[in-house]
Amino acid sequence: MSPLPVDLGSGVVLRRYEMPDLEALWHAIEEERERIAVWMPFVEGVRTIEDERTWLETVVADEAGTGGGGLWSGSEFLGGVGLMLGPFGIAGEIGYWIRAKHEGRGHITRACRAMIDIGFEELGLHRIEIRAGVDNARSRAVPERLGFTYEGIEREGSRGSRGFYDLAVYSLLDREWRS
Template sequence: MTVAFLQHELGDGGALALRDLTTAAPMHRLTAANLDRLRHWEDWAIPDLQDGATRAYTRIQLAAFAEGRALPLAILQGGALVGSLGARIDLQRESAELGYWIDEGFEGRGLVTRGVRAVVRHLAEERGIRRFEIRTAVHNERSRAVAERTGFALEGVLTGAFRVGAERYDAALYGLVV
């Protein structure tokens, strides 16, 4: 297995780096700082998010990475952690589902867009992935814009697919075949 994403430059001081246990505490702090905003779209963005949960999630993602089932990445700007980008990989189906979020202060700088392009290119070239999906809340316009800028096509809307707290939201399903 190729491990090209221990660090990958995105230009303009941006980079992707493999998440590991050294990123767990900074990722927890960043997530906590963005919880109010993330709760509008993410079921995992719960009010009592514990530091131990972030470490446990990181361990799970690293195990999945070792098995070729995940690519858990940190988005960096100037060496500081500013977001997350990951892929859940299904090698049998040659497919991957991408997910991402970034600190509010770093939105609009192209980091997520460049990161998505880099991950698609890497997984297609190094892992033979041919189909990519992004699922995002219909009302998450910024996330939808990333999917559209990176060449994903809207394939449909999944009614009530996201549960966030007591609410259910429709999900926009974007696909890309390379």
């Protein structure tokens, strides 16, 4: 059974995506395109609502539903948090974005906490990673706030609208989270 939905407080719920979310997701991506494309490589591949539909169909078909979901306040889409699993069930990587008007309220930090609980408790992961652009201060603040350990720089490990950029790599181990 899917561990979602999770109530994040402040009227915000983290829940699995459903096909009827397509319009809201597409609208949010269109509105935020320029801002998030700087850091998020997926944006370049989402040119039309049909591209987004293809992605959504894949996510909805994943019945385990452990890969994350959307943050919603009623029918309003605020942003998304994903947990991508690596091989052999050892590690997972969290990624996130939120619409500008909902930034700075702790929603993403709370959603990450929920995904970390799921990763360690439900999925039995040993390690959770967060990679953020070295110059992406708001993104780096999330793992730092959550007690992740900074490991170093992954050179040009991601690509945004301004080209390849270096990533700051953070990790958290299951025993560290439980303590």
